[in-house]
Amino acid sequence: MPCRSGDELQKLVDKAKRKANEGKVASYIPALQLENPEDLSCAILFPNNECISAGDIEKKFTLQSISKIISLAYTLIDLGEEHVFYKVGMEPTGDPFNSIIKLETESKAKPLNPMINAGALAITSLIKGKDSKEKFTNLLQFVRMLAGNESIGFNREVAISEFNTSHLNRSLCFFMKNSGVIIGDVEEIMEVYTKQCAIEMNCLTLARIGYIFAFDGKDPETNEQLIPKSVARICKTFMVTCGMYNASGEFAIKIGIPAKSGVSGGIMGSVPGRFGIGIFGPALNEIGNSHTGLTLLEYLAEKYDLSMF
Numbered sequence: 001m002p003c004r005s006g007d008e009l010q011k012l013v014d015k016a017k018r019k020a021n022e023g024k025v026a027s028y029i030p031a032l033q034l035e036n037p038e039d040l041s042c043a044i045l046f047p048n049n050e051c052i053s054a055g056d057i058e059k060k061f062t063l064q065s066i067s068k069i070i071s072l073a074y075t076l077i078d079l080g081e082e083h084v085f086y087k088v089g090m091e092p093t094g095d096p097f098n099s100i101i102k103l104e105t106e107s108k109a110k111p112l113n114p115m116i117n118a119g120a121l122a123i124t125s126l127i128k129g130k131d132s133k134e135k136f137t138n139l140l141q142f143v144r145m146l147a148g149n150e151s152i153g154f155n156r157e158v159a160i161s162e163f164n165t166s167h168l169n170r171s172l173c174f175f176m177k178n179s180g181v182i183i184g185d186v187e188e189i190m191e192v193y194t195k196q197c198a199i200e201m202n203c204l205t206l207a208r209i210g211y212i213f214a215f216d217g218k219d220p221e222t223n224e225q226l227i228p229k230s231v232a233r234i235c236k237t238f239m240v241t242c243g244m245y246n247a248s249g250e251f252a253i254k255i256g257i258p259a260k261s262g263v264s265g266g267i268m269g270s271v272p273g274r275f276g277i278g279i280f281g282p283a284l285n286e287i288g289n290s291h292t293g294l295t296l297l298e299y300l301a302e303k304y305d306l307s308m309f
Contacts, residue, residue, distance in 0.1 A: 041054065
C-alpha cells in the first residue's frame, strides 16, 4: 500500500517526540525493554486508500492489548453476542487493566469488559480449535484477512518472554476457571493469548485495521464487508469506553475517538467515517499508554477536530 510522507504530520510527530523523556518503555515483559523510547511514527489511512505518514512506519511492533479488540471481533462473529457476553461484561472499570479485585467482588467472577486482561483472557478461551496451535492459527488468519497481508506473523521472542513471566495472568485464569467463566487448560489459553499479544505489524497495517473499524467493517481497498456492521459498532464502543485502560474517560474528553492501546507503544485509532490511525511510540505513561502517541493524538485532535462528541 503506497503511503506518502506528510510534512504537517511530521512536524506534529517531531513536536510530540520532545516529550519522550517523560515516559518509559514497558519493563514487566523483558523483551519489550529493548525498544527505543524516542521512536514515534504514525500512519493515517483515508478513503480511496490514500495514506499519509511520518516517522519510520515500516518498523514492526507487537500488538499486545490492541489484539483484544481483534479477538473480540473474531469471537463475536464466530459465536454471537449472547454467547460472548454471557462470559464477559460490558462495563468500564476504573481499576488497572491487570487488576484482580473485580473478579473477587463481582458475582461469578465475570470480567467487567473484554479490554481488561481478565476479560481478554476469557475471550481468548472461547476461540475454537482442537489445540492451541489451531486456535491461534484461526485468529491469525482473521488478522491477516483484516491486514490484507498473508505474511503477518508473531514475534516468538516476545511471546516466549511474556509466556514465561505472565504469573498474574495465570492467576486471573485460574480464578475464573474456579468459578466456571473459563473452561479448558490454562496453559493452552496462556499460549494462545501470549502469541496473540505478540502478533506483529507496522503502523500502516495498524492504520488499515483502524480504518476497517472506522468504516463499519469495510475493506479500504475493495469496500468488501470484512466485519459485520453490528460487530464493528460493538468494538468501537468498547474502544471509546475501555480502550485506553483506566484513562479512557480522560481520553474521550481530550481526544474523543475510538482507540485501543498496547504496552508495546502501539495505538490504533478509528475516526468514524473519516480515517484509520496507526501509531507506534514505546515511551509509556504510568497507566500503560504511549505517552508520545497520546501527545500526538492530542495535537491531531486539536488541529483537525477529531472528536466524535
